[in-house]
Amino acid sequence: MELRPERVGGHTIQVAVGGDGPPLLYLHSSSGESYQWMDLLNGLAEHHEVHAPLHPGFFGSEGIEQIRDIEDLAYHYLAFIEGHGLERVDVMACSLGGWIALELAARYPERIGRMVLAAPAGIRLADVPMADMFRLQLGQEDEARALFFHDPTHPLAQLVIPTFEGLDDELLAAFISAMAATAKVSWNPYLHDPRLEGLLARIDAPVLLVWGDDDRLIPPAYGTRLAELIPGARLEIVPDCGHVVWFEKPGELLDLALGHLAGAPA
Amino acid sequence: MKFFMFHLMPYRDLPEDFEQHHDSAWVWIPNELYDPETGAGYYREYLDQLAYAEQLGYDGVCVNEHHQNAYGLMPSPNLIAAALSQRTSRIRIAIVGNALPLYNPPTRVAEEIAMLDLISGGRIIAGQVIGGGPEYYSFSINPAEARTRFAEAHEIIMRAWTQPGPFEFYGEHYKLRYVNVWPKPLQKPHPPVWIPGVGSLETMEFVARHRYAYMGIPYFHIDFFKKTYGLFKQACEREGYEAHPEQMGLLMPVYVGETDAQARAEYEEHFWYFKRKLIPGLLLSPPGYTSVQSAIRVYKGIESSFISGVETWDDVERGTYAVVGSPDTVYEKLATHLRDLGAGNLLTLLHLGNMPPEKARANMERFAEQVMPRLAEEFPSPAEPPPRQIAFPEHELAVA
Numbered sequence: 001m002e003l004r005p006e007r008v009g010g011h012t013i014q015v016a017v018g019g020d021g022p023p024l025l026y027l028h029s030s031s032g033e034s035y036q037w038m039d040l041l042n043g044l045a046e047h048h049e050v051h052a053p054l055h056p057g058f059f060g061s062e063g064i065e066q067i068r069d070i071e072d073l074a075y076h077y078l079a080f081i082e083g084h085g086l087e088r089v090d091v092m093a094c095s096l097g098g099w100i101a102l103e104l105a106a107r108y109p110e111r112i113g114r115m116v117l118a119a120p121a122g123i124r125l126a127d128v129p130m131a132d133m134f135r136l137q138l139g140q141e142d143e144a145r146a147l148f149f150h151d152p153t154h155p156l157a158q159l160v161i162p163t164f165e166g167l168d169d170e171l172l173a174a175f176i177s178a179m180a181a182t183a184k185v186s187w188n189p190y191l192h193d194p195r196l197e198g199l200l201a202r203i204d205a206p207v208l209l210v211w212g213d214d215d216r217l218i219p220p221a222y223g224t225r226l227a228e229l230i231p232g233a234r235l236e237i238v239p240d241c242g243h244v245v246w247f248e249k250p251g252e253l254l255d256l257a258l259g260h261l262a263g264a265p266a
Numbered sequence: 267m268k269f270f271m272f273h274l275m276p277y278r279d280l281p282e283d284f285e286q287h288h289d290s291a292w293v294w295i296p297n298e299l300y301d302p303e304t305g306a307g308y309y310r311e312y313l314d315q316l317a318y319a320e321q322l323g324y325d326g327v328c329v330n331e332h333h334q335n336a337y338g339l340m341p342s343p344n345l346i347a348a349a350l351s352q353r354t355s356r357i358r359i360a361i362v363g364n365a366l367p368l369y370n371p372p373t374r375v376a377e378e379i380a381m382l383d384l385i386s387g388g389r390i391i392a393g394q395v396i397g398g399g400p401e402y403y404s405f406s407i408n409p410a411e412a413r414t415r416f417a418e419a420h421e422i423i424m425r426a427w428t429q430p431g432p433f434e435f436y437g438e439h440y441k442l443r444y445v446n447v448w449p450k451p452l453q454k455p456h457p458p459v460w461i462p463g464v465g466s467l468e469t470m471e472f473v474a475r476h477r478y479a480y481m482g483i484p485y486f487h488i489d490f491f492k493k494t495y496g497l498f499k500q501a502c503e504r505e506g507y508e509a510h511p512e513q514m515g516l517l518m519p520v521y522v523g524e525t526d527a528q529a530r531a532e533y534e535e536h537f538w539y540f541k542r543k544l545i546p547g548l549l550l551s552p553p554g555y556t557s558v559q560s561a562i563r564v565y566k567g568i569e570s571s572f573i574s575g576v577e578t579w580d581d582v583e584r585g586t587y588a589v590v591g592s593p594d595t596v597y598e599k600l601a602t603h604l605r606d607l608g609a610g611n612l613l614t615l616l617h618l619g620n621m622p623p624e625k626a627r628a629n630m631e632r633f634a635e636q637v638m639p640r641l642a643e644e645f646p647s648p649a650e651p652p653p654r655q656i657a658f659p660e661h662e663l664a665v666a
Contacts, residue, residue, distance in 0.1 A: 134403075134552055135294075138561070172565075173558045173559070176553070176558045176562065179553040180410060180554035183408070183552065183554045184554055187409065187410070188406040188407070
């Protein structure tokens, strides 16, 4: 597994690459987890050739200036897929990454194979409010852990949401930059694209949605609704789990993902 | 020295235990706490105070813009300026709004400021501000676009005031087929522009390049301002000129009492109301609102030098978060700081927090009668006027 630079659309981005098997595009959440090759990604790499690009603005990936909204990110990854000569690619994606994957699959369904989406953003339910992740300020890391995790004392909570006080400037800058890049595409409309709901019926990939039962950012009702909107989609609820399924229950998510990607019955 | 009376028009009746139940006086502060009967009375009092500043001999008044908060109840500083234009006849009215990115199309700002300049007989100072972090929550404007929207809106407004219309403007954010502002401002070529900043180099360079006036955002340790104004002067030097005192404004809470002890005794409760109830939330910083480096700098600055860290009256005195004392003390402290900073505009915040009107008026009087004349003598206005402001330095360079 290694992090290496690639050129996309005239910009240099960082891509974590590794593993053997059919290619798999992994689109990370606002935590930028592809930067640190965690258990989940290692597990995927045992069965797939994983390509995990860092979104523009995340950990050294350039080009955020040219990204205005989520649709621009979808075209950014269309260019990525085309650049790799992939006809049709399987996708695993989390939260912000899942939203990008939905935008891409709804526009170019023929380019997307099987999809595993953990707690993707992208739609809005008027009667089920999402929490405001952008309300959190630097210094409110305890509140952030409580928002994203079912169990804020989970060992990974401290690692992926470190206490900013005393953090070295380089790491602090990376977190600030990642949050700014997230906000740039999802500030308003907040974490959704009003056009997306009407496009989801175009998706013809087999889709598995995975949601924590205690997701305080994007409640599981969003999973239920997405499963209705995406033809044939299946929803799995992970118990005792918050928004960040990929951090909090990586083993469960990996088993579900590998099963779905291997073509287990939908 | 030019003397301005700055007002925030705060809400004075937040509950005693407000800060135990709310972490911010901004954006999310429940507006159930706002009582319109009380609020109507506040506007009367505050407008009276600002109008009184003319009688007392101040050079101008400053109004500013904040939204959805208890700290400053002038969501439309232009409305307050309009009211003041009818209650005063001599003094400058400095509008330290309009938060340009909040208005679409920004030609609206060009129109309103032009109207105010005409109505007031050419007395308007046109502040142009990016808007504080809280405003981006309150208006749902993407903070990542704050700087680029400001730059485009600034260009539209300055062109609308100075270039023949109609013309077309196609930017990234604003796409205007016909810009053709009626009326145009009275002052030629345009009302003076002031721009506040919290210390970011980009803002200072912008102000220096245009020869506008720079105003440091208050409530930091005095050393922070010394550093900031030093950087601004350097930015002017890089543009090939020496900063003029009237290109710099110092905004400072000031209270003048009979003696040091009496001043503190009369003032302290209002300072703590301000600090404990109204300040929390002021520096809310949505992601992308500043550059990454600025975000780190402000984050660390808040830890070390912002008023939110002030706990005791000793802290207040040491960092000069307010200048409070007898007329002699206030004079000496302000003279020292104004000399160190080189600022030629003193923006006095003579009402603060939950200060009742009689106290504010007495403070205004004592400052005007016992401090202002001595400072005016100590800091006579320079013979040279401030440099001519240049709305379009890049165009001028192209011609030269």
